[in-house]
Amino acid sequence: MHNNIEVLGKSISQGKGLQINLDIAKLHTRTKIEVPIIIERATEPGPTILITGGIHGDEVNGVEIVRKLVAKGYNKPEKGMIICIPVVNIFGFLNLSREFPDGRDLNRVFPGSNRGSLASIFAYNLMKEIVPLADYCLDFHTGGANRFNAAQIRINEGDKESLELAKIFEAPFIMQSKQREKSYRESAIKLGKKVLLFEGGKSQDINKSITQIGVNGALKVMQHLGIRDFKNELAQDAEKTVAPIIIEKSKWIRARYSGMFRTNIVLGKLYNKGDKIGSISDPFGYFERDIKAPNKGYIFCLNEAPIVNKGDAIIHMSVEK
The missing domain is CATH 3.40.630.10 (Zn peptidases)
Structure with missing residues (x-):
């Protein structure tokens, strides 16, 4: 200096x-x-x-x-x-x-x-x-x-x-x-x-x-x-x-339906393939669809919006070997 x-x-x-x-x-x-x-x-x-x-x-x-x-x-x-x-x-x-x-x-x-x-x-x-x-x-x-x-x-x-x-x-x-x-x-x-x-x-x-x-x-x-x-x-x-x-590899999970989004996931936690990580429902009580982890991975980003549209990025998780 x-x-x-x-x-x-x-x-x-x-x-x-x-x-x-x-x-x-x-x-x-x-x-x-x-x-x-x-x-x-x-x-x-x-x-x-x-x-x-x-x-x-x-x-x-x-x-x-x-x-x-x-x-x-x-x-x-x-x-x-x-x-x-x-x-x-x-x-x-x-x-x-x-x-x-x-x-x-x-x-x-x-x-x-x-x-x-x-x-x-x-x-x-x-x-x-x-x-x-x-x-x-x-x-x-x-x-x-x-x-x-x-x-x-x-x-x-x-x-x-x-x-x-x-x-x-x-x-x-x-x-x-x-x-x-x-x-x-x-x-x-x-x-x-x-x-x-x-x-x-x-x-x-x-x-x-x-x-x-x-x-x-x-x-x-x-x-x-x-x-x-x-x-x-x-x-x-x-x-x-x-x-x-x-994290060397990651993927976004996108909403497959439009509706009300809810989840009880713990940010930063490791989840296994098939674990329930959330659900989307219509506002009238006619349907509710579970969201399951597509692979084993850590969830490190969560969309906290209560209402989502089909295609919205809602959960970001790592892809673990």
């Missing part, structure tokens, strides 16, 4: 902290919208970790995890630098919308363009000004709409270093998944960054258990990278954690 680092025209010297604002657009009312970026730098050199939440504006639990890291002072390193952006898509966060005001999904327009849509311009500036500073990225998400995700880390298949970091994070599941085209993760990886994408909970919801797993995981990764010692903070968690389950 150099003696001084410049971010968005602001100089950050060793041992100093600073909040800067990424300001690229105004609302149609000419109200300025600024995205706070919280930077803390240690006196000793070390890696830089970028921690982000709220790329989708309605995924509040991701915002809560990053907020808690800042509120408890966990973002102050002993070595290196920690950059926190609790709400990346502050436009969507204002009205709890997944998208940007231009209707685009920010996580589908990276690396962006300075001459594109509002979302694309924002992505471009994030990739140009902030991401190059990082060595490692932690990106916090939730399930979309009514889908509740068990806590999981998503990484690229075949990336040994990211797999090791995912194991250190100790979320219950590690999912080796393909990169989404034009996603933040794909673009950051192309810049040579190691990215752990956390999924947990559902949109417009804060879940205490999911939040704690996310916070503890971030502390474990930062401790492993030598950024800061969190042994005291993690002491109580040590007795509760178990080795993460690696």
Whole structure:
């Protein structure tokens, strides 16, 4: 690390902290919208970790995890630098919308363009000004709409270093998944960054258990990278954690009927082929159809919508050998 680092025209010297604002657009009312970026730098050199939440504006639990890291002072390193952006898509966060005001999904327009849509311009500036500073990225998400995700880390298949970091994070599941085209993760990886994408909970919801797993995981990764010692903070968690389950193959179970959906499954539990995992009925009492597990596997995502349509993805489970 150099003696001084410049971010968005602001100089950050060793041992100093600073909040800067990424300001690229105004609302149609000419109200300025600024995205706070919280930077803390240690006196000793070390890696830089970028921690982000709220790329989708309605995924509040991701915002809560990053907020808690800042509120408890966990973002102050002993070595290196920690950059926190609790709400990346502050436009969507204002009205709890997944998208940007231009209707685009920010996580589908990276690396962006300075001459594109509002979302694309924002992505471009994030990739140009902030991401190059990082060595490692932690990106916090939730399930979309009514889908509740068990806590999981998503990484690229075949990336040994990211797999090791995912194991250190100790979320219950590690999912080796393909990169989404034009996603933040794909673009950051192309810049040579190691990215752990956390999924947990559902949109417009804060879940205490999911939040704690996310916070503890971030502390474990930062401790492993030598950024800061969190042994005291993690002491109580040590007795509760178990080795993460690696998901190499998974499938969505889709509704075969439209109707009222109910289930008593335990998220994260292993089910056998043929186990009853739910049912769908009409609202008038004429029929009720059981949903059975098509294979042995762990259920790690559940659609909590009470009403579903034929073809809706309702349960996501691993395919175990």
